[in-house]
Amino acid sequence: MEPKKKKGDSKQESQVASSLKAYFIDGLKDIYYAENALVKTLPKMFDQATDQKLKTAIKDHLAQTKEQVVRLEKAFELMGLKAEAKQCHAIDGIIKEGAEIMEETAEGPVRDAGIIASAQKVEHYEIATYGTLAAFAKTLNERAVLDLLLKTLGEEKKSDMLLSYIADTNLNSQAVDGKLQSKDLNAV
Ligand SMILES: [Fe+2]
Ligand SMILES: [Fe+2]
Numbered sequence: 001m002e003p004k005k006k007k008g009d010s011k012q013e014s015q016v017a018s019s020l021k022a023y024f025i026d027g028l029k030d031i032y033y034a035e036n037a038l039v040k041t042l043p044k045m046f047d048q049a050t051d052q053k054l055k056t057a058i059k060d061h062l063a064q065t066k067e068q069v070v071r072l073e074k075a076f077e078l079m080g081l082k083a084e085a086k087q088c089h090a091i092d093g094i095i096k097e098g099a100e101i102m103e104e105t106a107e108g109p110v111r112d113a114g115i116i117a118s119a120q121k122v123e124h125y126e127i128a129t130y131g132t133l134a135a136f137a138k139t140l141n142e143r144a145v146l147d148l149l150l151k152t153l154g155e156e157k158k159s160d161m162l163l164s165y166i167a168d169t170n171l172n173s174q175a176v177d178g179k180l181q182s183k184d185l186n187a188v
Pocket of ligand 2: 065122123126
């Protein structure tokens, strides 16, 4: 037998739903800030990278990131809201760390490896964030917003996999060529 709902349960449920919705919107603002910050950061990474595959991957992901910004604006619109950014300290930290790596390494395979590492940290942050937002959208029954979030989530996952592949070929081929000393490998 189904347990009887206590009086006040539905009120509590609607309170949970409205605070989940507020939290969800907050998350959209956070990732909107992050994507916009990445539109500014990816060109810097592109300039500092030397590996052609890495440069192409960054360039392609920049174009994708610009589309992701538009997709988020559409998500806000679907919810009857104006797109708004809220400072995301996590992405600021990852970007700052990436800038430091680029400053501290010499141009070439080791800096490329550092760029890949920070780009993958960005992707992992995005995957975690979009995964959570997609789960919230599902719970809140925001189907159209969910579709947009899942599309971006798929792109972030693919981008992360491509970076893993480039990381392997970058360091392995340089090591075979003898351009990379074992001390360099110890540094990454
Ligand atoms: Fe993104
Ligand atoms: Fe991304």
